[in-house]
Amino acid sequence: MQSDTQHNQAARLQGQAIEVLDEHFNRRSARIDDDRVTGRQIAEAAGFNSSDEVIVLQQLPGGALEELRPEELVNLNQPGVERFFVIEGDATYRFFLDGLKLEWPRARVNAKTLLRLARKDDEFEVVQQLEDAPDKVLDDDDVVDLSQEGTEHFKTRKGSKLVKVLYNEQPFELTKGTYTTEQLIAIFNVEPGYLLDLWVDGRLVELKPGQELKLKAGMHFTSHPPRGQSS
Incomplete structure (x- = not known):
């Protein structure tokens, strides 16, 4: 029968599990043999060389995120200390x-x-x-x-799941998301044949057929007749 000491030694040989994420939040698991490890060891466990310029960030149990220097030690036996970001950079x-x-x-x-x-x-x-x-x-x-x-x-x-926009001076509350020009024309009940415009930095930008637009609060739309046709 295996003693508690033997069991603990066997568990330690399997290593400590940590979670490593990149800047896009892609995650993978890694194992480190030691209970107390440095930032450099965590970077190496993430696949980086000691010569690479990388930043190791430790997510603390309370949610704060702080840099772990290359020679700084962290105790992996402490509860909640297992989530790290390892990202290329120098600041x-x-x-x-x-x-x-x-x-x-x-x-x-x-x-x-x-x-x-x-x-x-x-x-x-x-x-x-x-x-x-x-x-x-x-x-x-x-x-x-x-x-x-x-x-x-x-x-x-x-x-809020809704976003408020304007068509001419009429407010519309629409579900957040991406809409095509044709969908907006139908929602705003634009005059048949008219073209839809969006105010951008003080000028009108015509929305093209099939164009997709992610709605943001405060967007201001209007419309105009095709060229050669009076309103």
Whole structure:
């Protein structure tokens, strides 16, 4: 019969399991023989060489994300210490998300990435907290530059499934998502034969047949007759 000591030694030989993610949140499992490991060992377990410039980020049990230096030790026996990001890079950028301090090795980050770092699903939205302006709700593909002066603060909250847009001056509340030009023409009940336009930076941009458009709050649409036809 195997003693407790023998059992523990056998378990240790199998190694400690960790979860390694890249910047796209692709994940894989790895095993490390030691209980106390360095950032360099975790990078090597992720498939990088010691000469590669990589950033190792440790996800703490409370959700914060901080850099683990190459020679810095972490105890894998502590509960919740098994999730790491290993990403090529040579610098990190600090920000706060839901009150937690996080670091990320990319200067530009979009709202979708922030949601995933917060482990929130699509029912939530990200709000950028601004000092000299009203807080800004970010769409999934909105990008924030973390390298600017000051530290960015974000929070997540349950988001609305609807987005408000304007056609001429009439408001419409539509389900978030991507629509074709033809779908929007039908929803707005555009005059038959008229072409649909979107206001972009103070100018009108005509939407092409079959074009797909992801709706964002505040979009302003209008329409015009074909050339040669008066309204």
